[in-house]
Amino acid sequence: MKDEQRLGRAAFLGVTVAGLSSLVWGRSAWEAASGILPRSVGAVLPQPTSGWRIYTVAATMPTFDPETYRLRVDGLVQRPLALALDDLRALPVAQQVSDFRCVTGWTVEDVRWTGVRIRDVLAAAAPLPSGAALSFVSAERPYVDSLTLEQASLPDVMLAWGMDGRPLERPHGAPLRLVMPRMYGYKSVKWVERIVVTREPVVGYWEQRGYDRDAWIGHSNSA
Missing domain, CATH: 3.90.420.10 (Oxidoreductase, molybdopterin-binding domain)
Structure with missing residues (x-):
């Protein structure tokens, strides 16, 4: 728990400095990132030219069926x-x-x-x-x-x-x-x-x- 509590801002900044800013969203980028990030931060993946950084905390992003979603x-x-x-x-x-x-x-x-x-x-x-x-x-x-x-x-x-x-x-x-x-x-x-x-x-x-x-x-x- 102490290790997780130390993540916060430092974890976000740390993984960005580690070079993920060069990754483009996609399966290969996800698989590459998932092996090097702390377990509490699944990915920090930019979308090119948009300014967004995509943070996740799980191993994969959720999917949904628009017909059955509630x-x-x-x-x-x-x-x-x-x-x-x-x-x-x-x-x-x-x-x-x-x-x-x-x-x-x-x-x-x-x-x-x-x-x-x-x-x-x-x-x-x-x-x-x-x-x-x-x-x-x-x-x-x-x-x-x-x-x-x-x-x-x-x-x-x-x-x-x-x-x-x-x-x-x-x-x-x-x-x-x-x-x-x-x-x-x-x-x-x-x-x-x-x-x-x-x-x-x-x-x-x-x-x-x-x-x-x-x-x-x-x-x-x-x-």
Whole structure:
């Protein structure tokens, strides 16, 4: 556990310095990277010219079947839900342009996101008064992170299925990812398959390894 707790920022920076910035996403790059990275960071693979760095914590990225995918919404709710992609797209569509900032220092500016606001996903589930936080569970085990209901209700927080005018791609979290522009990128959970309404925020994957729970840009994990 102590070794994992030391990873955090140092692990991200270390593997980047190690030369992964020269890799192009693909099977051969994945196989090459998987043999040299710490177990807690599966890959740091750039997409050429885009500025993105693709971080994973599992041996492989999740896959999904668009016909059978369901977003489960449960926990402290009156009506648990299992939403297909068509159900999500039938909700009011949200679009925004916002920057994506990683705690390790890189930024992708003016990302165009398309998706749905959290409040519209939760409306049919009707959270109970005792529910004060949301856990976002990724299909990439064991990744999970959380926001308070107040944080999730901010006007630029969303669940995105599209990016820059195209369907969300697998490395960016398809079919559905959380977008929280006011916090560092590790809060924007990819491959979301479940939202759990809870009494208080859970301790997320990177928070278990020393990162701040409230990852406000400029006010946490910046030292």
